[in-house]
Amino acid sequence: MPSSHAHEIDLAFAGNHELRKRVHAAIDQTPTQSTLFRDISAYMLSQASQPSSEPTTKKRKLEDANGAQSAAPAPAPAASSLTSAATKAWRQYPGTSFSLPQRKKYTLELVGNKDGGVRALGADGSVEFSIAWTNVDQVFCLPVPEKAKRQHNFIVLPILGDGLSPGTDLREASPPEPIVWTFEEATGKNIVEGEDPGPGPMAEAIDHCLMQAATGKAVIFPDADQFESAIPQSHRKGEKAYHVKGHRGSKEGYLFFTSAGILWGFKKPLAFFDFASVTAVSYTNVLRNTFNLVITTQTGDIEFGMIDQADFNGINEYVQKHGLQDASMAATRRAQKLNVNPPKEKENGADGTAAVEPDHGLTELQRAEMQLQDMEDDEEDEEDYDPGSEGESEGSGSDSDDEDGEGYEGGQGEEYDEDDEEGAEGEEVET
Numbered sequence: 001m002p003s004s005h006a007h008e009i010d011l012a013f014a015g016n017h018e019l020r021k022r023v024h025a026a027i028d029q030t031p032t033q034s035t036l037f038r039d040i041s042a043y044m045l046s047q048a049s050q051p052s053s054e055p056t057t058k059k060r061k062l063e064d065a066n067g068a069q070s071a072a073p074a075p076a077p078a079a080s081s082l083t084s085a086a087t088k089a090w091r092q093y094p095g096t097s098f099s100l101p102q103r104k105k106y107t108l109e110l111v112g113n114k115d116g117g118v119r120a121l122g123a124d125g126s127v128e129f130s131i132a133w134t135n136v137d138q139v140f141c142l143p144v145p146e147k148a149k150r151q152h153n154f155i156v157l158p159i160l161g162d163g164l165s166p167g168t169d170l171r172e173a174s175p176p177e178p179i180v181w182t183f184e185e186a187t188g189k190n191i192v193e194g195e196d197p198g199p200g201p202m203a204e205a206i207d208h209c210l211m212q213a214a215t216g217k218a219v220i221f222p223d224a225d226q227f228e229s230a231i232p233q234s235h236r237k238g239e240k241a242y243h244v245k246g247h248r249g250s251k252e253g254y255l256f257f258t259s260a261g262i263l264w265g266f267k268k269p270l271a272f273f274d275f276a277s278v279t280a281v282s283y284t285n286v287l288r289n290t291f292n293l294v295i296t297t298q299t300g301d302i303e304f305g306m307i308d309q310a311d312f313n314g315i316n317e318y319v320q321k322h323g324l325q326d327a328s329m330a331a332t333r334r335a336q337k338l339n340v341n342p343p344k345e346k347e348n349g350a351d352g353t354a355a356v357e358p359d360h361g362l363t364e365l366q367r368a369e370m371q372l373q374d375m376e377d378d379e380e381d382e383e384d385y386d387p388g389s390e391g392e393s394e395g396s397g398s399d400s401d402d403e404d405g406e407g408y409e410g411g412q413g414e415e416y417d418e419d420d421e422e423g424a425e426g427e428e429v430e431t
Contacts, residue, residue: 010176011083012041014132082117082132085125090116091205099153099266100180101129108181112209118156118179131158131179133213138272139206140220140263141183141199142256145243148235150185152199153266154206154219163271164297178270220260227257227318230310244311246293246304255293255304257318262295264304273297276337281324283312 013020027034081087090112097105098120106120106128119130137157144151158176186197195201203219210217222242229241243254248264248271256263261274273295280296284303291312292305307315323329 009037009041012044014083014130081115082111082119082130083127085121085127087111087116089119090209093202096120096181096183098179098181100268100270101177110205110209112205112212114213116209116213118206118209120179129177129179131156131176133209133215135159135176136210136215136217137162138220138260138274139210139217140256140258141203142222142258142263142265143242144182144266145241145245145254146235149187150198150236152183152185153180154183154199154202155180155263155265155270157270157272162274162277163269164273164277164299164302180266180270220258222256223259226259226321227314230314231308244307244315246307248302248304255307257315271302274337275322275324276333278324278333280326281319286312 009023010020013023023037027037088111089109091110093108095105096108098108102120106122109119109121111117111119114134115132117130117132117135120128122128135158137159138155139157140155141152142155144153156179158178161176161178163175183199183202185199186192191197203221207218210219224240224242227242229244231241233239233241243256246253246255251267253264253267256265261272261277263273264271277297278295279298282294282296284292284294285305286292287309289309290306291309292303293307293315294301294303319325
């Protein structure tokens with residue numbers, strides 16, 4: 001289903017979040033019904049926009065049982081005041097540069113009530129796109145890397161708009177899109193005395209709206225306690241960086257390791273990995289200067305390549321801090337997010353074998369060294385194995401086995417003779 005059709009549906013059912021989810025779920029299950037739902041949505045929007053046949057100042061009068069006249073009940077409000085340009089905004093920011101879902105300048109508005117949200121108005125005053133506060137999953141304020149002037153991107157992620165949810169890769173059912181706009185800090189003569197030139201006041205305004213809507217959310221800023229890049233910022237010396245440059249396929253972008261999860265931005269497709277969605281994290285193509293980061297979710301693996309080796313330790317510390325390498329914690333994190341009872345930990349595996357202890361605190365190189373050491377230990381155990389200990393010295397007196405090593409796993413016949421020289425003391429080997 002084209003994104004314009006999905007936008008019509010979102011507008012028509014914006015006032016009823018649960019019903020809108022059911023409509024999208026029905027389209028996901030039966031894509032052929034998308035046209036029907038689009039037509040219904042278009043009709044609903046057209047009816048909402050038509051002016052009343054009666055003057056707005058005229059009131060219908062009804063006679064009560066005593067013959068007295070009283071005003072008729074007021075008409076029901078529109079399905080969503082957020083999509084109506086007539087609804088006044090609590091805060092307005094003209095000339096805001098948006099990059100998602102459209103790259104254009106609009107007037108940013110924050111509608112500060114329980115049924116409000118964030119929206120963008122075009123030059124004619126019409127609402128181009130919007131997200132209700134109750135539909136917001138997360139809001140981030142992150143610095144834009146590699147810019148001479150300080151800029152920050154506000155990212156409003158809708159529920160099911162993380163780029164990872166099942167079905168988001170199906171074009172028939174377009175997921176809700178994030179909204180991204182840029183805030184440029186005031187400099188020089190544009191700085192107003194006594195006012196914060198940074199994004200703080202805008203973030204506080206958003207926090208106020210989120211609190212009014214009782215979402216339990218707040219704007220998330222980068223935190224050095226979570227992650228701080230080890231690579232100096234050449235364009236602004238002494239300033240901390242919170243991003244990691246990488247590639248997703250052929251597209252270059254940035255990874256941010258925040259208190260709520262890992263965000264990949266800022267171009268399409270945006271992706272957000274909250275802790276509950278991550279099944280495992282691993283590293284591949286670990287070279288002297290670069291390595292790749294693989295994030296595994298329920299829907300598959302997503303690999304980010306060409307990450308600078310200087311940030312390996314910082315990323316690995318973040319991964320260990322949040323237990324993202326331990327696949328056994330993934331179900332528990334998801335249960336906590338959904339507020340259900342987490343699965344009980346089993347002492348043994350499903351096949352009755354002892355559960356493997358997680359290797360927290362190990363780098364990929366250390367893990368590989370441990371695996372290699374385990375393999376060498378296994379080989380030594382096989383070489384030290386004394387067949388006579390089980391009551392039979394099968395093959396110990398064979399003419400051919402001692403010469404070419406046949407009969408011993410790995411073909412290490414000569415090493416076996418040397419290692420077992422003391423253990424075979426007293427035995428006579430025929431030649």
